[in-house]
Amino acid sequence: xxxxxxxxxxxxxxxxxxxxxxxxxxxxxxxxxxxxxxxxxxxxxxxxxxxxxxxxxxxxxxxxxxxxxxxxxxxxxxxxxxxxxxxxxxxxxxxxxxxxxxxxxxxxxxxxxxxxxxxxxxxxxxxxxxxxxxxxxxxxxxxxxxxxxxxxxxxxxxxxxxxxxxxxxxxxxxxxxxxxxxxxxxxxxxxxxxxxxxxxxxxxxxxxxxxxxxxxxxxxxxxxxxxxxxxxxxxxxxxxxxxxxxxxxxxxxxxxxxxxxxxxxxxxxxxxxxxxxxxxxxxxxxx
Amino acid sequence: xxxxxxxxxxxxxxxxxxxxxxxxxxxxxxxxxxxxxxxxxxxxxxxxxxxxxxxxxxxxxxxxxxxxxxxxxxxxxxxxxxxxxxxxxxxxxxxxxxxxxxxxxxxxxxxxxxxxxxxxxxxxxxxxxxxxxxxxxxxxxxxxxxxxxxxxxxxxxxxxxxxxxxxxxxxxxxxxxxxxxxxxxxxxxxxxxxxxxxxxxxxxxxxxxxxxxxxxxxxxxxxxxxxxxxxxxxxxxxxxxxxxxxxxxxxxxxxxxxxxxxxxxxxxxxxxxxxxxxxxxxxxxxx
Numbered sequence: 001x002x003x004x005x006x007x008x009x010x011x012x013x014x015x016x017x018x019x020x021x022x023x024x025x026x027x028x029x030x031x032x033x034x035x036x037x038x039x040x041x042x043x044x045x046x047x048x049x050x051x052x053x054x055x056x057x058x059x060x061x062x063x064x065x066x067x068x069x070x071x072x073x074x075x076x077x078x079x080x081x082x083x084x085x086x087x088x089x090x091x092x093x094x095x096x097x098x099x100x101x102x103x104x105x106x107x108x109x110x111x112x113x114x115x116x117x118x119x120x121x122x123x124x125x126x127x128x129x130x131x132x133x134x135x136x137x138x139x140x141x142x143x144x145x146x147x148x149x150x151x152x153x154x155x156x157x158x159x160x161x162x163x164x165x166x167x168x169x170x171x172x173x174x175x176x177x178x179x180x181x182x183x184x185x186x187x188x189x190x191x192x193x194x195x196x197x198x199x200x201x202x203x204x205x206x207x208x209x210x211x212x213x214x215x216x217x218x219x220x221x222x223x224x225x226x227x228x229x230x231x232x233x234x235x236x237x238x239x240x241x242x243x244x245x246x247x248x249x250x251x252x253x254x255x256x257x258x259x260x261x262x263x264x265x266x267x268x269x270x271x272x273x274x275x276x277x278x279x280x281x282x283x284x285x286x287x
Numbered sequence: 288x289x290x291x292x293x294x295x296x297x298x299x300x301x302x303x304x305x306x307x308x309x310x311x312x313x314x315x316x317x318x319x320x321x322x323x324x325x326x327x328x329x330x331x332x333x334x335x336x337x338x339x340x341x342x343x344x345x346x347x348x349x350x351x352x353x354x355x356x357x358x359x360x361x362x363x364x365x366x367x368x369x370x371x372x373x374x375x376x377x378x379x380x381x382x383x384x385x386x387x388x389x390x391x392x393x394x395x396x397x398x399x400x401x402x403x404x405x406x407x408x409x410x411x412x413x414x415x416x417x418x419x420x421x422x423x424x425x426x427x428x429x430x431x432x433x434x435x436x437x438x439x440x441x442x443x444x445x446x447x448x449x450x451x452x453x454x455x456x457x458x459x460x461x462x463x464x465x466x467x468x469x470x471x472x473x474x475x476x477x478x479x480x481x482x483x484x485x486x487x488x489x490x491x492x493x494x495x496x497x498x499x500x501x502x503x504x505x506x507x508x509x510x511x512x513x514x515x516x517x518x519x520x521x522x523x524x525x526x527x528x529x530x531x532x533x534x535x536x537x538x539x540x541x542x543x544x545x546x547x548x549x550x551x552x553x554x555x556x557x558x559x560x561x562x563x564x565x566x567x568x569x570x571x572x573x574x
Contacts, residue, residue: 019439019452020459023430077396082388101369105392106438109364109399110430116403117425120418127414134421135407142400143310147393152306154389165306172307 026099026107033090039181040064046185046199049272055189056124066118067181070141073111076104133184140180149173161239175207202264206279209257215240216250258283313386313394320377326468327351333472333486336559342476343411353405354468357428360398363391420471427467436460448526462494489551493566496544502527503537545570
């Protein structure tokens with residue numbers, strides 16, 4: 001299993017201008033929350049699957065931080081009252097509760113910009129690699145990816161979204177950024193198109209599995225372990241894998257997706273053991 | 288004077304997924320509003336000042352659209368109830384009034400990502416140029432630029448911000464993106480470091496002049512011409528150039544800044560006539 005990178009996904013430089021001190025404090029509040037760091041681990045696992053030659057760890061660290069920052073910004077905006085209206089995140093008050101809504105909107109906006117800056121500034125990777133990364137991350141984060149998925153999710157309140165539409169929503173909302181993590185790791189390691197495609201399919205299965213497990217944990221886990229308000233989706237009358245498939249059906253679907261994800265790694269041999277471990281962990285986790 | 292590029296700063300591809308149709312409609316609503324297109328004009332003027340050799344118009348168009356989209360996203364978020372709470376923008380209901388708050392947050396987020404995607408996809412410029420552009424745009428849009436300026440502006444309600452602090456706020460809030468527009472035009476035209484520095488200083492003066500004129504118009508113009516709610520800053524008890532310098536003092540400051548900006552263009556000769564005209568227009572405009 002890969003080691004997690006530092007807990008500091010892109011701490012901001014010190015400012016000369018005191019007027020934004022409060023904004024900096026809010027950014028650090030967001031960045032210091034302990035997450036599972038799934039996307040950085042996928043990115044590192046992807047690079048290792050492609051090559052054992054050792055990709056620059058400084059490069060991987062910068063690009064992982066960019067991905068994790070996009071994820072963190074999206075959580076901040078998703079928690080806003082106008083969106084999912086969530087007061088807790090990772091065991092702490094969500095950013096708009098700890099500060100205020102305007103600050104939460106601005107921290108999110110600033111972090112998104114910061115992610116692209118981190119890629120542009122990343123050491124030890126070529127300009128061509130960076131441009132590919134910016135393009136993939138921007139698409140994954142944007143309207144055809146994460147943002148579009150969150151929009152669909154919000155519209156899903158009180159709707160009778162079927163299984164297929166639910167999957168499509170999750171593939172955009174969380175899958176796109178998970179697939180981008182794998183693609184960026186692959187690009188950093190100079191993966192072939194075939195390798196990138198296998199990583200992409202692995203990401204598609206494991207992204208859905210991740211969401212199925214989230215829905216199961218939302219029913220089975222307790223709030224202290226989960227670190228966020230549980231049962232929100234059911235309360236909001238949103239469809240979930242558990243409401244659509246039942247608890248046992250959802251567990252079986254998670255196992256099926258895990259198996260599918262592992263098949264996609266067959267062409268990699270032992271170098272993909274990190275990604276295999278990670279897939280198993282994501283399906284068996286308790287938070 | 289440069290011709291404006293198309294009125295469509297990065298219309299989105301058609302979607303295959305019907306679930307985001309509403310989001311696409313909202314994006315197009317935002318993108319179709321008629322603005323002054325100051326930043327694209329600065330970018331084109333900057334490229335022409337540097338070279339008469341003709342930079343690819345497809346490249347300039349893509350990069351201008353990226354800049355204008357960052358500006359449009361920032362207006363959408365600034366108008367939100369938690370921020371400046373503005374119901375009108377460019378003569379139409381602001382996005383959260385025409386749709387809803389969640390959609391406005393997501394459209395803004397999606398457009399920011401789209402801006403970086405447009406740069407990554409821009410034709411006829413090198414990967415090195417694109418990486419420099421991403422870095423500059425991300426910094427200008429981020430916490431040390433536009434986002435930090437908006438934060439400072441919100442904090443300024445009922446404060447007794449002095450002239451220097453007011454200038455610093457505007458240099459971040461609007462100046463950073465104006466300077467980025469000029470830098471991106473310069474980079475597209477392979478400007479030297481000296482040329483980029485002159486363009487940056489021109490941008491600093493003209494960015495402040497632009498804001499001084501905004502404050503004057505907020506007092507002197509009528510709402511129909513302005514296309515947005517007037518007198519907001521005074522009502523919110525925010526300092527402005529007019530409250531700090533008086534109406535005549537503000538007008539004299541605008542003229543001073545215009546003269547300073549023109550001096551910075553001296554090294555360019557006739558090729559910078561577009562930027563000279565633009566500076567005069569920005570100071571003499573009535574909306």
